[in-house]
Amino acid sequence: MIIVMKPKAKEESIQKIKSLIEEKGLDAHISTGKEITIVGVVGDKSKLSDQNLELFEDVDKIMPVTESYKLANRKFHPEPTKVKVGNVEIGGSNLVIMSGPCAIESKEQLLSTAHAIKKAGAQILRGGAYKPRTSPYAFQGLEEEGLQYMKEAREETGLPVICEVTSQNAIDAAVKYVDMLQIGARNMQNFYLLKEAGKSGLPVLLKRGLSATIEEWLNAAEYIIAEGNPNVVLCERGIRTFETATRNTLDISAVPVIKKKSHLPIIVDPSHATGVRSYVKSLAMASVAVGADGLMIETHPNPSCALSDGPQSLNFEQFKDLTNDLRPLVHLMGKTL
Ligand code: PEP
Ligand code: MN
Numbered sequence: 001m002i003i004v005m006k007p008k009a010k011e012e013s014i015q016k017i018k019s020l021i022e023e024k025g026l027d028a029h030i031s032t033g034k035e036i037t038i039v040g041v042v043g044d045k046s047k048l049s050d051q052n053l054e055l056f057e058d059v060d061k062i063m064p065v066t067e068s069y070k071l072a073n074r075k076f077h078p079e080p081t082k083v084k085v086g087n088v089e090i091g092g093s094n095l096v097i098m099s100g101p102c103a104i105e106s107k108e109q110l111l112s113t114a115h116a117i118k119k120a121g122a123q124i125l126r127g128g129a130y131k132p133r134t135s136p137y138a139f140q141g142l143e144e145e146g147l148q149y150m151k152e153a154r155e156e157t158g159l160p161v162i163c164e165v166t167s168q169n170a171i172d173a174a175v176k177y178v179d180m181l182q183i184g185a186r187n188m189q190n191f192y193l194l195k196e197a198g199k200s201g202l203p204v205l206l207k208r209g210l211s212a213t214i215e216e217w218l219n220a221a222e223y224i225i226a227e228g229n230p231n232v233v234l235c236e237r238g239i240r241t242f243e244t245a246t247r248n249t250l251d252i253s254a255v256p257v258i259k260k261k262s263h264l265p266i267i268v269d270p271s272h273a274t275g276v277r278s279y280v281k282s283l284a285m286a287s288v289a290v291g292a293d294g295l296m297i298e299t300h301p302n303p304s305c306a307l308s309d310g311p312q313s314l315n316f317e318q319f320k321d322l323t324n325d326l327r328p329l330v331h332l333m334g335k336t337l
Contacts, residue, residue: 001064002075003039009058014039017056024048029070031077040065040076067215067261069222072232077263083203083231086160086179088123090233091265095326095335096294098162098205098267099319100126102309103139104146112301114153116316121323121337124180125150125159126296130166131308132186139307143170147177154179162205168196175200185210185237185272188220198227205296207235207269210248214257221264234258234266235296236287238273247275247312250283255290267294271312277303280314281322288329297322 003017014030017039021028026043041048053062065075082091090096099122104110114125129146131139142149150161160179165171166187174181180203187193188209197204204224208217221232236255238248250273258266270283284295300306303313314322323337330337 001041001045001062003041003053003062004060005037005039006058006060007035009037013056013058017053017059020051021048029076031079033079036060038076038078040070040073042070067218069215069218069262071225071230072218072221072262072264074261074263079263080259081230081263081265083233083265085124085162085203086154088160090267091293093335094123095288095292095330095333095337096124096267097122097297097323097337098124098126098294099297099299101128101300101306102298102313103128103131103307104142104149105139105307107149107152109301110146110149110153111156113299113316114157114159116301117299117319118157118159120316120320121327122297122319123159125153125157125161126182126298127153127161127163128308129163129174130170132164132166132184133308144173147173151177165193165197167193171196171200175202178202180205180233182235183207183220188212188217191220191223194220194223195227198224198229201229203231203233204229205233205235205267207237208239208251208254210240212239214254214261218258218262221262232264233293234262234264235269236266236273236292237269237296246273246279248273250274250286252283252286252290255287255292259291265293267296268292269296271296271298271309271314275309275312277312277314277318280312281325284322284326285329288326288333288335291333 018028024047029040099117104127131141162180164182241249268287300313
């Protein structure tokens with residue numbers, strides 16, 4: 001449940017409520033907005049049944065939160081959350097583009113990509129060092145060697161870097177090299193991994209599971225936030241449907257739905273959603289138009305030779321075209337790129 005305080009409620013009144021909640025063994029989360037403060041309660045609220053909170057000083061009303069996710073819920077935190085990744089803010093007035101290869105293949109490949117995407121306007125470099133491949137015989141990633149190249153790319157370009165983690169070992173290694181962790185679609189409900197990512201202290205990009213509902217996705221985000229890490233960004237990357245013309249089906253409606261249900265920023269990945277290079281630009285446009293806070297786009301110096309996801313990767317020229325074509329739309333949406 002949430003306790004909505006009256007406008008201009010005194011700090012003393014808010015603290016009194018918070019102390020009472022904590023004395024009963026529950027958690028109190030305070031969200032201070034421009035006008036009002038909300039105290040969110042997590043835990044067994046029957047422990048408060050002997051208290052008439054509505055009669056406390058400066059309390060306006062008590063409202064139930066029926067959804068199972070609380071900390072990710074917009075009711076708990078009406079103001080949109082902004083997540084800092086290095087010096088880049090996601091969820092603010094900038095449209096943030098993360099771009100780079102599906103898999104880090106060599107130092108040259110990563111560094112040339114980092115320079116090209118930066119020049120075209122991307123703000124974060126992505127690249128996979130631990131690849132969750134469908135086939136065990138496909139390229140599995142350079143692991144720590146790849147992370148080392150990520151760090152070098154950041155040093156050379158100043159771009160913050162993000163890498164997917166697939167295990168506890170990968171988290172332990174990645175925290176030494178990267179600015180943001182990615183939890184991939186296949187691990188969205190790996191609850192142990194979510195908790196460990198929450199404990200890492202780094203911001204986390206949480207991709208939507210292949211067949212996950214929005215409610216399951218927000219509960220996955222809740223696992224990370226419940227570890228004391230509020231820096232979660234959601235990424236819609238297409239879901240599995242009966243349609244086979246594209247690799248997945250981009251659920252574009254997830255953007256406004258998430259904006260309504262949650263305060264977390266949401267970005268869209270049209271590369272994995274379509275699996276087809278020639279559809280990436282139109283769906284990137286659609287994502288911006290529907291209010292996404294950013295995009296994730298796969299790029300490669302020579303997509304036809306890529307060790308993974310070549311058919312959906314853009315070369316540098318195509319990526320530059322994409323950002324140039326996006327810019328007027330981004331400005332129309334009141335954002336910068
Ligand atoms: C990726 O970003 O390279 C990736 C594997 O994405 P997803 O988890 O969305 O399939
Ligand atoms: Mn990929």
